[in-house]
Ligand SMILES: Nc1ncnc2c1ncn2[C@@H]1O[C@H](COP(=O)(O)OP(=O)(O)OP(=O)(O)O)[C@@H](O)[C@H]1O
């Protein structure tokens with residue numbers, strides 16, 4: 204399959220009063236046509252910053268791409284002018300945000316907000332754009348789209364607004380859709396509806412999706428591949444099966460262990476001890492070493508490279524080095540892995 | 556909506572009634588009579604005049620008479636200019652004041668918005684600090700200081716514009732500028748703050764993510780949202796201009812309401828004082844009402860709430 208997006212050694216920093224915050228410290232991944240890549244990781248691990256950098260929407264002037272390449276269909280987005288990026292945004296790459304209550308302009312009619320990118324990118328007349336906006340509202344399953352198109356955001360519920368945001372993002376059939384926790388702010392039933400909607404639309408349009416979430420159940424439900432981020436780096440990446448059934452990085456073990464599952468009898472969850480490192484002065488060696496109960500001596504001195512586990516599966520931990528002792532994930536984590544697998548099998552089974 | 560407006564007009568009348576009452580009794584508390592300054596009058600002449608204007612009646616009677624005339628739109632007769640109705644005096648005076656007030660408010664607010672906008676777009680840049688400086692100066696230096704400076708430099712030194720008096724548009728320029736500094740500074744600070752907040756909000760990121768260019772982001776998505784709250788300070792600004800005219804008209808010898816008011820206070824001309832007070836109060840409540848209605852027009856969230864009820 205062809206690569207829509209190739210991210211190579213991406214580094215993003217923020218200049219703050221206290222110095223340079225290295226929010227993203229060398230991220231590599233690619234995104235194939237029509238696939239969904241989930242990015243998971245603790246708060247502050249750099250998920251949002253990575254995706255904002257892809258769209259070159261970092262807050263100016265203190266946030267900037269320090270190094271690296273973002274190849275979109277072979278074209279390096281890091282080197283594009285602002286004008287060229289404006290042509291790309293909303294047309295080739297779109298974004299859905301976390302909070303539907305604040306991500307729509309409160310004083311602009313919903314229809315106009317959808318029409319804006321149609322008029323800009325597809326050179327439609329207002330009449331054509333309005334027709335298309337109604338179709339899009341219909342596509343995202345908003346009842347009475349002819350009426351709704353003339354309403355303002357405050358006349359919509361949270362779930363409805365997120366559908367509008369999705370309609371805006373999909374207006375020009377983007378090749379890449381970035382969804383930054385699109386369901387976190389919604390209640391559980393609405394969450395499921397929005398996820399189903401996104402899956403349907405993806406199938407129809409063959410869009411590539413980057414999906415950021417904290418919910419590993421959602422990952423199992425929607426993603427083809429998963430990238431686990433920690434302190435501005437991807438520490439493990441692979442197919443959902445690779446990462447959920449055969450996790451290699453102790454941080455991934457921690458994440459899986461800390462996730463509640465439907466059929467876990469014991470109340471006690473595995474919590475990762477300590478706090479993430481200070482990105483103003485990232486520690487020497489593996490950034491996770493101080494919280495890692497399985498850390499080796501070398502973890503405190505040298506950063507591990509990406510070790511290849513299988514054709515699709517990579518992890519950055521010294522445990523995969525040929526001289527490393529053979530360490531298995533803790534039993535409680537193994538148990539959870541099975542639990543997550545069973546929650547995931549329901550929705551996945553439906554699709555077949 | 557119509558019901559809402561009727562209700563507001565009803566409250567407006569009550570407010571005016573209260574102000575008329577309060578100003579009437581405050582007048583009575585003032586020391587002296589309109590004749591205090593006239594020491595050439597004999598005791599008898601005084602009696603005749605007090606009798607003629609009903610000033611010998613008990614105060615409750617005076618009050619009822621006053622209200623009765625007020626309801627008919629009669630503000631009474633001036634003591635100072637014999638036999639001229641207060642209404643007529645105020646009518647002659649309102650023109651220059653209104654012109655100064657409107658010029659200062661409209662131009663000052665527009666310039667302030669532009670200045671605030673530039674500051675927000677150029678956040679922490681040269682323009683931002685420049686406009687902050689202008690705004691702080693404008694808010695902290697009283698308008699009569701500006702008036703004096705303008706008269707001296709532009710009027711006397713450069714001789715570009717008349718120093719004082721009222722005889723055509725060019726006479727209104729300096730007093731308007733002196734008056735507009737405050738609304739300009741206030742609007743600039745306010746617009747800057749609001750705009751910075753709006754530009755940092757999520758829907759602006761959404762707009763950028765759609766590929767909207769910077770101009771569109773600022774004007775199409777930003778400005779309207781930033782200006783809605785500005786409407787709320789226009790009312791208080793207009794009021795501050797009304798009080799500003801008291802001083803500025805005096806300095807520039809503009810024959811407006813403010814100057815009339817000050818000279819009436821000097822001569823204890825009760826009917827004119829009360830008439831001017833009532834007129835100011837009336838303008839004030841009407842402006843507030845208009846602003847409230849305007850707010851509903853430009854903010855769709857409020858429009859709906861009003862429409863439902
Ligand atoms: N505007 C900013 N200025 C300075 N530092 C920032 C800024 N935005 C993000 N950061 C830093 O970048 C790091 C990564 O933030 P990011 O928002 O990408 O986290 P995240 O993984 O998306 O977390 P969450 O799950 O909470 O959304 C954080 O340590 C944060 O402090």
Ligand SMILES: [Mg+2]
Nearest residue numbers: 250251252383
């Ligand atoms: Mg985030």
